[in-house]
Amino acid sequence: MFLVTGATGTVGSELLALLAGRNVPVRAMTRDLAKATFPAGVEVATGDFDRPGTLDAALDGVDKVFVLPPGYGPDGPVQERNLVAAAARAGASHLVKLSTSGVTFDATDPISTGHRLGEQVIMDSGLPWTILRPGTFMVYLYGYAPAIAAEHTMYVTQGDPVSAMIHPRDIAAVAAHVLTTPGHDGQAYTLTGGRALSPRDQADIVGQVLGHPIKLVERTPSETRAEFERLGWSGPRLEALLELKRQSTAWDRQVFDTVERLTGQPPLTLHDWVRENIHIFR
Numbered sequence: 001m002f003l004v005t006g007a008t009g010t011v012g013s014e015l016l017a018l019l020a021g022r023n024v025p026v027r028a029m030t031r032d033l034a035k036a037t038f039p040a041g042v043e044v045a046t047g048d049f050d051r052p053g054t055l056d057a058a059l060d061g062v063d064k065v066f067v068l069p070p071g072y073g074p075d076g077p078v079q080e081r082n083l084v085a086a087a088a089r090a091g092a093s094h095l096v097k098l099s100t101s102g103v104t105f106d107a108t109d110p111i112s113t114g115h116r117l118g119e120q121v122i123m124d125s126g127l128p129w130t131i132l133r134p135g136t137f138m139v140y141l142y143g144y145a146p147a148i149a150a151e152h153t154m155y156v157t158q159g160d161p162v163s164a165m166i167h168p169r170d171i172a173a174v175a176a177h178v179l180t181t182p183g184h185d186g187q188a189y190t191l192t193g194g195r196a197l198s199p200r201d202q203a204d205i206v207g208q209v210l211g212h213p214i215k216l217v218e219r220t221p222s223e224t225r226a227e228f229e230r231l232g233w234s235g236p237r238l239e240a241l242l243e244l245k246r247q248s249t250a251w252d253r254q255v256f257d258t259v260e261r262l263t264g265q266p267p268l269t270l271h272d273w274v275r276e277n278i279h280i281f282r
């Protein structure tokens with residue numbers, strides 16, 4: 001039995017669909033079954049990384065676990081610790097943790113630091129493990145979509161990284177491969193898309209799919225901060241995101257061939273992702 005945590009989220013939902021399509025026994029974990037819908041044939045379980053008492057039932061009979069811990073607080077990688085303890089009790093045989101490429105590049109922002117500590121918990125678990133370290137997801141463009149739809153304009157921040165952004169289905173494809181084939185124990189894989197794209201490139205691709213040009217406007221860092229605050233971001237969560245953005249200019253452009261090497265398929269492109277999500281830009 002495979003357990004997919006984060007099963008209602010961007011990567012987990014893609015992974016669930018891939019595993020369900022392969023007719024392997026798979027269980028989806030969510031904190032709230034009432035809000036979730038899953039593909040036919042998928043078992044469901046409630047579970048919350050922050051409430052360890054909920055995890056034994058979710059892990060009962062599970063062999064391999066996709067570990068997607070969404071958050072880090074002042075107490076460190078509590079979610080990984082709780083998951084590892086329950087996985088050990090359940091006798092699981094493989095943990096595959098979603099991390100971030102910031103760890104590969106020794107980034108010191110709070111998000112990368114949290115994942116680095118979380119990776120260590122998984123590595124020290126005594127169970128076979130694999131780490132997946134993706135760079136920026138293409139879903140990052142969701143934030144630009146309202147202004148693109150309303151004003152045909154993409155507002156970015158001065159100095160925003162050139163990014164080899166990755167389609168979440170490619171992360172899921174690698175996860176499915178790692179979960180279902182041997183030879184990945186003790187490996188940390190850095191995952192990117194196939195091409196580094198500047199903000200101008202990204203706007204051009206959206207424009208090509210929409211069929212009209214997209215203007216690019218650069219905001220100052222303080223204008224960007226104000227915009228994030230307007231969207232409800234604040235406190236340590238906002239600072240962590242801005243620091244990651246700042247640091248990632250140094251590495252986010254690097255392209256890794258891992259997706260094709262492992263899955264045998266070239267990475268999906270930003271054209272693919274925009275075509276699939278065209279409704280958000282109209």
Ligand SMILES: NC(=O)c1ccc[n+]([C@@H]2O[C@H](COP(=O)([O-])OP(=O)(O)OC[C@H]3O[C@@H](n4cnc5c(N)ncnc54)[C@H](OP(=O)(O)O)[C@@H]3O)[C@@H](O)[C@H]2O)c1
Pocket residue numbers: 005006007008009010011012029030031032036047048049050068069070071098099100101111134135136137138140
């Ligand atoms: N976005 C990027 O560019 C990027 C790049 C590299 C790495 N990452 C990493 O990717 C991860 C996010 O992945 P994603 O975008 O696929 O997730 P997402 O779409 O943000 O969804 C979060 C998932 O986590 C689950 N969740 C939230 N709190 C939970 C808890 N306390 N216990 C159990 N499950 C919980 C949610 O499930 P329910 O609400 O159903 O319980 C949901 O399925 C983060 O660790 C992030 O650092 C992101």
